Amino acid sequence: MNQQFSPSRTSHQDVTTSSRSAFTHEPRFSLSGKLMVLIAALMILATASLFIGAKSISPGMVVDGLLAQANTTESLIIIESRLPRTLTGLLVGAALAVAGCLIQSITRNPLADPGILGVNAGASFFVLTGIILLGNHSMAEHLWLAFFGAMFTSIFVYFVGTYKEARVNPLKITLAGIAIGALLAGIASSMTLMNPEAFDAMRFWDAGSLDIRDRSLALMAVLPVLAGVITALAIAPALDNLSLGEDIAQGLGTHVRLVQLSALFAIALLCGSATAIAGPIGFIGLMIPHIARRLSGPNQLWLTLYAIVLGPLLLISADMVGRVIAVNEIRVSIVTAFVGAPVLIYLARQVTSFGKL
Known part of the structure; x- marks a missing residue:
């Protein structure tokens, strides 16, 4: 009997080990493989972004311009326009995508993004206030103002959404974000109408564009974006615990409030930096988490890694489309709106209740 049972048990263990391998190693390899493919696609797209634009430039001139071997109009276009907007x-694509993942995670609302929750409006409002009251016009000052505006709005919306609540209420946070964002946008519009100088300073920036024409401005945002992404990756396991419910997360040793506040800090860094250098760009933070989730599954760490790549893929693609379909170019925020509005309608139709798809 024992001799007959032992092979059976061994066979069962082999099947169990094989099954465990199938559900751990193979999916991870698959996820890693898909991520590598997306990274390669992003590298190709970023390179193509240097070659494609409203003005036709030969590949040789592009290479000479990048190597600083030519002093021509084409070289200036490459160095002063296409390279900065690609960077x-x-x-911006990575920042907005990761911020969208964080917002949807902590609010458990699949329709949440930095624009819907008023974070971009808060960053824009603080930049406008600095221009009018303090006379700030440098990008460094815009960066700090946008960061503090995004931070203030994020925390304010969070506390309004959790006021007198034992836990996060996705419906209250969403409504609070929409209301506060609309209020700040209305005040900002009134301020710009009463101040022609502020209107001139804001009318191009507020539309949302990657055409900053200065590499130093993009490099200025590297550190805050990097800090926000690192924070998002660090709290990813805790956010997975939170997805099971706050009570279960606490039972697993997760400090719920600390994780939520850390997420808000990362959101403020990411949205503030992105808004400061490119203006408010909508729908990236809404669409990318859903696309990434279909490719990576619900694991927050993989979701964030995929978002880091997919965000720039979508944003640079939209920018390239805007360059070539019109003579004077179409701003990237308009192109993303054309894509994002139908996606938002589709997602809204799929939502059976707040927080569930």
């Missing part, structure tokens, strides 16, 4: 697309 900006990489930073």
Whole structure:
């Protein structure tokens, strides 16, 4: 009997080990493989962004311009326009996508993004206030103002959404974000109408564009974006615990409030930096988490890694489309709105209740 049972048990263990391998190693390899493919696609797209634009430039001139071997109009276009906007697309796309993942995670609302929750409006409002009251016009000053504006709005919306609540209420946070964002946008519009100088300073920046024409501005945002992304990756396991419910997360040793506040800090860094250098760009933070989730699954760490790549892919693609479909170019925020509005309608139709798809 024992001799007959032992092989059976061994066979069962082999099947169990094989099954465990199938559900751990193979999916991870698959996820890693898909991520590598997306990274390669992003590298190709970023390179293509240097070659494609409203003005046709030969590949040789592009290479000479990048190597500083030519002093021509084409070289200036490459160095002063296409290269900075490509770098900006990489930073802003990653920042908004990761911020969207964080916002949807802590609010458990699949329709949440930095624009819907008023974070971009808060960053824009603080930049406008600095221009009018303090006379700030440098990008460094815009960066700090946008960061503090995004931080203030994030925390304010969070506390309004959790006021007199034992836990996060996705519906209250969403409504609070929409209301506060609309209020700040209305005040900002009134301020710009009463101040022609502020209107001139804001009318191009407020539309949202990657055409910053200065590499130093993009490099200025590297550190805050990097800090926000690192924070998002660090709290990813804790956010997975939070997805099970706050009570279970606490039972697993997760400090719920600390994780939520850390997420808000990362959101403020990411949205503030992105808004400061490119202006408010909507729908990236809404669409990318859903696309990334379909490719990576619900694991927050993989979701964040995929978002880091998918955000720039979408944003640079939208910028390239805007360059070539019109003579004077279409701003990237308009192109993302054309794509994002139908996606928002589709997602809204799929939502059966707040927080569930």
